[in-house]
Amino acid sequence: MIPALPITGAAVLAPEPGGAQRITRIEPPARFSKAVLRRTSRLGQLALPVVEAALLQAESTAGPELGLVVGTGLADLDETIGFLQGVHERGERFASPQMFQRSVHSAVAGELAILYHLTGYNLTVTQGLASGEAALLAAALAVASGRCERCLCVAVDGVSDALLMALADLGHAPEAAGEGAAALVLGPPDHAGPALAWLEGVDVAAAEAATRGADLPTGAHGAMGLVRTAQAILREPGAALPPGVEVRW
Amino acid sequence: MQATLHDELKGLLVESLKLETPADEIGDEQPLFGEEGLGLDSLDVLELAVALEYRFGFQLQLDAEEGRRVFTNIKSLAEFVNEKRTK
Numbered sequence: 508m509i510p511a512l513p514i515t516g517a518a519v520l521a522p523e524p525g526g527a528q529r530i531t532r533i534e535p536p537a538r539f540s541k542a543v544l545r546r547t548s549r550l551g552q553l554a555l556p557v558v559e560a561a562l563l564q565a566e567s568t569a570g571p572e573l574g575l576v577v578g579t580g581l582a583d584l585d586e587t588i589g590f591l592q593g594v595h596e597r598g599e600r601f602a603s604p605q606m607f608q609r610s611v612h613s614a615v616a617g618e619l620a621i622l623y624h625l626t627g628y629n630l631t632v633t634q635g636l637a638s639g640e641a642a643l644l645a646a647a648l649a650v651a652s653g654r655c656e657r658c659l660c661v662a663v664d665g666v667s668d669a670l671l672m673a674l675a676d677l678g679h680a681p682e683a684a685g686e687g688a689a690a691l692v693l694g695p696p697d698h699a700g701p702a703l704a705w706l707e708g709v710d711v712a713a714a715e716a717a718t719r720g721a722d723l724p725t726g727a728h729g730a731m732g733l734v735r736t737a738q739a740i741l742r743e744p745g746a747a748l749p750p751g752v753e754v755r756w
Numbered sequence: 757m758q759a760t761l762h763d764e765l766k767g768l769l770v771e772s773l774k775l776e777t778p779a780d781e782i783g784d785e786q787p788l789f790g791e792e793g794l795g796l797d798s799l800d801v802l803e804l805a806v807a808l809e810y811r812f813g814f815q816l817q818l819d820a821e822e823g824r825r826v827f828t829n830i831k832s833l834a835e836f837v838n839e840k841r842t843k
Contacts, residue, residue, distance in 0.1 A: 541776060542795045542797075545773075545774055545775070545776070546799070597810055600809075601806055601807075601809065601810040602806070603772075603803060603806065604799070604802045604803055604806060605799065605802075605803045
């Protein structure tokens, strides 16, 4: 059980409904230079616009009191495969240092921490197609337990060539893959200011159960639960909360 | 011959560091570091060093001063590679 927590900022980046499963237009915050963006992973670049918008909406300043929880199902698979391919083809001695740092699941959390000076609580969680919901629960628990006063919860997943090949091997259509990013800012339970909505509960088991057994839904990805949550909070047309997430407006 | 190595190094730079600057727009004496140059930093040099070792078959062992000299621009890098390359 978690206490009701205010959601003071929310932002989402997802393909247009019925459109391509890859997000082709990413507009990073203008204050980051090209040199910084060149070094940032594609997943990090997907996360930047939503983090920027959510923090702005929440009027949240970075500091040790602002925690960060990132959820991702597969992390940056292209970087992981690229790194391992380099090791396989050229040997360990010639492995790419930059691909290595972007290949780990916590790379996005690291990039966001550096770019936004987030020096507090920092956690990356992964739980398959329920990674977004798992991140939301972890963020809520971090605030409820006092590990941080406020928490930025981010979920991000991408489509890679390797993922499309793996899905094809398993008999899935390419449309089964999707990508997206979402960010929510959770405040403390005694928050007195304005809030977009209040998070009242996250049941990760219910979220997982909803994805189990059935064929992969169109555009499925680990961050999808948080993307759908953010879309519902922002009252985007046709948006509905995913199973397991309880929100009060 | 020298022009070919310069071009090869520029291509390697763009490819391994994912630079937006096209290889043919990089000057032989354009600084690799700093805002007036290509804006590389120490992490880029680490990546570039691995790529150079693999492509040209040598092991880079430079102290800080030598490193700054070698990685000044394409021209200085080409001189070093010419001297050390085994392939």
